[in-house]
Amino acid sequence: MKTRTADRTRLVPHTVNGRTEMVLERYTVDLPVPPRDWDRTVLTAVTAAAAVLVAVAVVWSTASIGDLLARVTIAPAAYAAAIAFDLAWILCMAVEWLSRYDPARAALPRWMGHGALAVAMVAVGAHGWLAGQAAIGIIGAVVSGIVKALWTIVLRHHAKPLDDKTQQWVDLQRAEAGGELAMVAINRELTRARGLVAAEEEALRIDPDADPDWSGPDPDAGSESPLPTLTGPRTVKQAVRTALDSGIHSPDAVLRYVHQVADANAKQETVNRYLRGA
Template sequence: MRTRTRTVQVPGTHTINGQTMPVIREQQIVEPVPPRDWDVLATRAAVTVIVVLTTFSVVWSTVSIARLLGGGWAATLAAATFDAAWIVTGVIAYLVRHQPDRRAVVDRGGWALVAVTVIALGVEGWRTSGLAAACAGAAVSLIAKGLWWMFDRATRAPLSSDDRQWLAGRRSQLGAQRALLAMQRQVAREQAQVAELAGSTPPDPDRPRGSTQVDLDPPQVDPTPALESTPTQPSPAPTAQVTAPQVDPRSTRQVDPTPAPGRPELHAVPDQVDPADLDRARAVVAALRRDQIAPSTEQIRRRMGIGRDRARACWLAIQADEADPARRTA
């Protein structure tokens, strides 16, 4: 038995003055040489020869068919398609080598493409050099395809009928799992999109695009004012000249330009308040108070589905209406 010496690295430890450190030592080992695998060598040699002959076939077919097509770079590219097509079918046949039904379809397609190449080479040889050249030239691609076919038949693993049925059943199970995974990925993507859309809030139609202003609710006004300790006497009418405010003619709410005696200005109530919005806002405020929820601009906006500016105007108008009778009573 033949042997060979090989150097290997072995981990170990080395101690000096009581200090131990890890080290790597080299060690020579003798091992038997395995016998030469002639099957593997023969397979490599056969594959190498077939690849070289296939390369010659591709070159010959490309040059001949390009000459048949009139020459030029475009004709050369088109001619290379003939042999490249049946070579690709050989690769596909190897991928489906354990699936007889699919393999049969691929094999028929490969032989059909080889027949097309052989016909094209025969026509080109008949035109240039006669029948003998046509037959010899057409046989080049046929020989290359035949070598690959015989190599596949010789190296293909034989399977019994039971083995093929078991393999087909197992492949069906794996295919079902792969299809299920693809469907689950698709459903996960759709659920993520739905969650993203559900989590987003609709934009405010009354706010200008690109605005970053933050709306704050106005301070809550106690509808029941504190009673004064002394009775209030009506104050004389002011003698100062008061300029009437500018009233929008489109406004439906009339503003008294002259302040009443003893009634200070409470809030700057907006001039334009839609009566329909104001009625709905009063109903919303009443419902919030029944539910023991503090009314605010945001609560009115959410329940009415309007913009913040319209909700704020309604809330200020309601506060002013609730505060005025209390002031007169006081």
């Protein structure tokens, strides 16, 4: 059995002048080396080779389809559009790879990839036929088909389908996580809507302090004459102004008047602020 050497450290006691401390000691150990996983090595090599062949197919198809489209449009636009033919089925293969644990979800990108590949192969064949080289057009189209078939085999080997019960469990977990993710956006939308409603209500409110209280004259207003006659609902600011116009200048008396005619919960600080601004 093959082994490899590895460095390790451990704490050991070390005494100097009668005082012992735990210090690090370095040592080496021989660890067994597992046998080479040839299956993984071969699969990795096949996957890498398939990726290289995809690049070859893309170059060939882009050159052929780009030259075909360049007959009716400018070359940059033609070759840019030509890339889309192969890119479509390559992207479908990527989505199929992401769904390798769920055959039901992988079916749609697989069939869409086949359809996109067929369109690309027809375009390559049409280019050869219009150029008077039908055989080359057919062979060039087959290149993309071979690469796609190879990738289908590789993806099928990588795929790990789940049994029915485990698949149902995964679907339920995915649905639950998807619901939680959807609620994040929904809660954000509801919060934004409630904020807009609150802002609209605040903008339409005449005065948040408006809460009239018809309590009659104030016996402690500091004057023998009755308080001003009430003619309608008042705000705190209006009540303060009326009290000043009526000769009431004491902050306490003004506050009592505000409590009677405007807002029973008005604060002394609010009244004082209006008094200073008067």
